[in-house]
Amino acid sequence: MARRSRPGEGAARPVVIGVAVAWLAVALALPFASVFVAAFADGVPAFFAALSTPEVRHAALLTCLAVLSALGFNVVFGVVAAYAVERTRLPGRGVILTLLDLPIAVSPVVAGLMFLLLYGRQGWFGPLLETMDVRIVFALPGIMLATIFVTLPFVAKEVVALLREIGPAEEEAARTLGASKAQTFLHIVLPNIRWAVFYGSILTAARALGEFGAVSVLSGNLIGKTQTMPLYIEQAYVNYQTTAAFAAALPLTLLAVLTIVAQKALARLGRRNGKESR
Amino acid sequence: MVVLPLAAVVVKASGAGVSDALRSVSGPIALSALGLSFGGALLTAAVNTVMGTIVAWALVRYEFPGKSLMNALVDLPFALPTAVAGITLSELLSPRGWVGAVHPALAASFSPAGVLVAMTFVSMPFVVRAVQPVLQQLEPEVEEAAALLGARPRQVFGHVILPSLRAAMLTGFALSFARSVGEFGSVVIISGNIPLSTLTAPVLIFQRLEEYDTVGATVIATVMLAASILTLAAIGLLQRERGQHG
Numbered sequence: 001m002a003r004r005s006r007p008g009e010g011a012a013r014p015v016v017i018g019v020a021v022a023w024l025a026v027a028l029a030l031p032f033a034s035v036f037v038a039a040f041a042d043g044v045p046a047f048f049a050a051l052s053t054p055e056v057r058h059a060a061l062l063t064c065l066a067v068l069s070a071l072g073f074n075v076v077f078g079v080v081a082a083y084a085v086e087r088t089r090l091p092g093r094g095v096i097l098t099l100l101d102l103p104i105a106v107s108p109v110v111a112g113l114m115f116l117l118l119y120g121r122q123g124w125f126g127p128l129l130e131t132m133d134v135r136i137v138f139a140l141p142g143i144m145l146a147t148i149f150v151t152l153p154f155v156a157k158e159v160v161a162l163l164r165e166i167g168p169a170e171e172e173a174a175r176t177l178g179a180s181k182a183q184t185f186l187h188i189v190l191p192n193i194r195w196a197v198f199y200g201s202i203l204t205a206a207r208a209l210g211e212f213g214a215v216s217v218l219s220g221n222l223i224g225k226t227q228t229m230p231l232y233i234e235q236a237y238v239n240y241q242t243t244a245a246f247a248a249a250l251p252l253t254l255l256a257v258l259t260i261v262a263q264k265a266l267a268r269l270g271r272r273n274g275k276e277s278r
Numbered sequence: 279m280v281v282l283p284l285a286a287v288v289v290k291a292s293g294a295g296v297s298d299a300l301r302s303v304s305g306p307i308a309l310s311a312l313g314l315s316f317g318g319a320l321l322t323a324a325v326n327t328v329m330g331t332i333v334a335w336a337l338v339r340y341e342f343p344g345k346s347l348m349n350a351l352v353d354l355p356f357a358l359p360t361a362v363a364g365i366t367l368s369e370l371l372s373p374r375g376w377v378g379a380v381h382p383a384l385a386a387s388f389s390p391a392g393v394l395v396a397m398t399f400v401s402m403p404f405v406v407r408a409v410q411p412v413l414q415q416l417e418p419e420v421e422e423a424a425a426l427l428g429a430r431p432r433q434v435f436g437h438v439i440l441p442s443l444r445a446a447m448l449t450g451f452a453l454s455f456a457r458s459v460g461e462f463g464s465v466v467i468i469s470g471n472i473p474l475s476t477l478t479a480p481v482l483i484f485q486r487l488e489e490y491d492t493v494g495a496t497v498i499a500t501v502m503l504a505a506s507i508l509t510l511a512a513i514g515l516l517q518r519e520r521g522q523h524g
Contacts, residue, residue: 006421007435008339020336021348023329027399028351031366034376038369077279098510099280105506107460109480110499113487114283117290117496124286152279203356210359212463213480217487230361234467237365246369249362256357260350 035253038246050247058225059232059248062143063209066228069144070151070208071201078155078200083189086163087171097160103152111149112217115142138220143228146214151207155200162196163189195270202266206259209252284503290493291500302494303501307473308482312501314390315479319458322397327451330405331443337406338413355402360463367396368468388470393478396468397458404457405450412446449516456509460502 008016040047050056081100085093103111117123119136129136136142170192174184212230219226227235229252237245291299302308336342337349355363370377371387378385386392416439424434462480469476471485479498486495 006418006425007431007439008335009431013340016332017336017340017342019329020333021344023333024348024351027402028354030376031363031370031399032351032354034370035362035366038366098514101510101513102280102284102506105456105460105510107462107480107483107499107502107506109462109483110287110460110502110506111283113483113495113499114287116487117286117492118283120492122492149279149283206357210357210361210463212359212361213460213484216462217484230359230463233359233361233365234463237368237467242365242369245365249359249365252359252362256354256359256362259357260353263353264350 032253035246035249038242039250041246042243046243047247047250050241050244051251053244055227055232056229056248059227059229062140062227063229065140066143066147066211066215067205067208070147070204073148074151074155074204075197075201077152078157078159079190079193079197081156082159082163082193083185086160087168087189100153100156103150108146108150108211108213109217112146112214115145115149115214115218119145137218138226140226142218142220143215143226146218147208147211150211150214151204154203154207155197158196158200158203159193162193166192195266199263199266199270202259202262206256209255209259287496287499287503290496298493299497302497307477308479308498310474311477311479311482312498314393314477315459315502316505318390318394318397318478319455322394322401322458323451323455325398326401326405326454327447330402330450330454331409331447334406334409334413338410352403352406355400360400360461361467363399364396364464364467367392367399367464371395371468387468388472388476390469390476392468393465393476396464397461400461400464401454401457404453405447408446408450408453409443412443416442445516445519449513452509452513452516456506459505 081096084090085096090096116137119125119129119142121130121137123137134141136145171184171188174188175181179187210230211228212234215228216231216234219228219231229248233245233248233252236242236248303312333348333352337345337352368387369375371385371392372378373382373385375385375387378387386395421434421438424438425431429437460480461478462484465478466481466484469478469481471477471481477485479502483495483498483502486492486498
C-alpha cells in the first residue's frame with residue numbers, strides 16, 4: 001500500500017518518461033542534430049571555405065568584442081549593484097531589483113529602440129554626440145551597448161541570491177575584529193561570491209554571443225563593418241546561402257554546448273565548496 | 279542604464295499625441311501583429327507549462343538512462359543564439375526539411391504555426407527550471423500522510439502536489455510568455471514576416487524603424503513595454519506568495 005501511495009508510480013511512470021523524452025527529442029534534439037548535418041551538407045571543404053571568408057572573420061571579431069565588453073562591464077556592475085542592494089540601506093531596493101529584471105523581460109527590439117531614442121541622430125544625446133564626433137548607433141559602441149544591456153541582470157542576480165543566502169555574519173565578524181570596509185570586501189565578500197560571479201559570467205557570455213534583436217536595431221547591419229555573427233547567419237540564410245549560414249551557426253552551437261557543460265561543472269564545483277546550493 | 283532608456287521611450291511616445299498614437303496601434307497590420315504576438319505567446323506559454331511540468335516531473339521523480347543528458351539538453355534554447363534557432367527550425371519545417379517533408383501539413387515555415395514553433399522553442403526551459411527545484415523540495419512525508427489518511431494517488435496529486443507547484447508553474451508561465459511575446463531573432467527568420475499573417479509586434483517595430491517611422495515604432499514598443507512590466511510585477515507577486523508559504 002505504501003509503495004503505491006506516491007502519485008506517478010506504477011503505470012504512470014513509463015507514460016510520463018515517454019512523453020518527456022519524446023517532447024525533448026522532437027523539440028530540442030532534432031533541431032540540434034540538424035545544425036551539424038546542414039553545416040556539412042556540401043562537404044567538409046565547403047564548410048571550411050564558408051568559415052574563412054573575410055565577412056565571417058570580421059563578424060567573429062565583432063562578436064568577440066561584444067562578448068568581452070559585456071563580461072567586463074557586467075562583472076563589475078553586477079558585483080557592485082548586488083552588494084549595494086543586499087548590504088547597504090539603499091532606498092528603493094525593491095524597485096531596483098525589479099528594474100534589473102527588465103532587460104530579460106523586454107523584447108530585444110524594444111531594448112534596441114530605447115538606445116536609438118537616446119543616442120541616435122535625432123535622440124536625446126544625438127546632437128551632443130555629433131558635435132563631439134562620437135558615433136554610437138550604427139557603430140561598434142552601439143553593438144557593445146546593446147549587448148551589455150541585454151546581459152545586465154545575469155551576474156547581478158546570481159550575486160544577489162548568494163549574498164542573501166550566506167548572510168552578513170562573516171562580514172560583521174571581520175568588521176568587529178578591526179578590518180576596514182575595503183579589507184572586508186576584498187578578503188571576505190569577494191572570495192565568497194566568486195562562484196556566483198563565474199556562473200553569472202557564463203550566462204552573460206552565452207547570451208552575449210547570440211544577441212540578435214537589440215544588436216540588429218543598433219548596428220545597422222553593415223556587412224564587413226557592423227555585422228556580428230548572428231546577423232551574418234541571418235543574412236546568409238535569407239540570401240539562400242544555406243550552407244554558409246549553417247557553417248557559421250556550427251561554432252556558435254558548439255559554444256552554446258560548451259557554456260552548458262561549464263554551467264553544470266561549475267554548479268557541481270560550487271556545491272562541493274559548500275557555499276552555493278545550486 | 280535602465281531608467282534613462284525607459285524614460286526616452288515614454289517621452290517619445292507621449293510626444294506623439296493621443297490620436298496619432300491610437301492610429302498607429304489600431305491599424306489592421308498593427309492589430310494583427312499585436313494579436314499574433316500576445317495570442318501566440320499565451321498559447322505557447324500554456325503548452326510549455328504542461329510539457330515543462332511533465333519534463334520536470336520525469337527529471338525529479340524517476341531514474342532512467344539518459345536522464346542527465348536530458349537535464350542538460352533543457353538549457354539548450356537559453357544558450358543557443360536565436361538566429362541559429364531560427365535558421366534551424368526554418369530548415370526543419372521547410373517543405374524539403376526533415377519535418378516538413380514528412381507531410382505537407384507539417385511544412386510550417388512562413389505560416390503562423392511556424393511562429394508558434396519558434397516561440398515554443400525559445401521559451402521551453404522556463405517552466406522546467408521553475409518547477410524542478412520546488413518539486414525536489416516537496417517532502418515525501420506530506421504525500422505519505424495524505425495516502426495514510428486514505429487519499430488515492432490521483433487525489434494526492436490533485437490536492438497535495440499540484441497546489442504546491444502552482445506558484446512555480448505560474449512563474450514559469452509568465453517568464454515563458456514574456457520571452458515569447460518579445461522574441462525576434464528566431465521569429466523574423468522562420469515567419470517570412472507577412473503582414474496580417476505572420477508579422478509579429480517586435481518585427482513590426484523593427485520594420486517601422488527601417489522606414490524611419492520612429493514614432494510609430496515607439497508607440498508599439500510602449501505597448502510591449504507595458505506588458506513586460508506587468509509580467510514582471512506578476513512574477514514579483516508570485517515569488518512573494520511562494521516566500522510566505524515557505
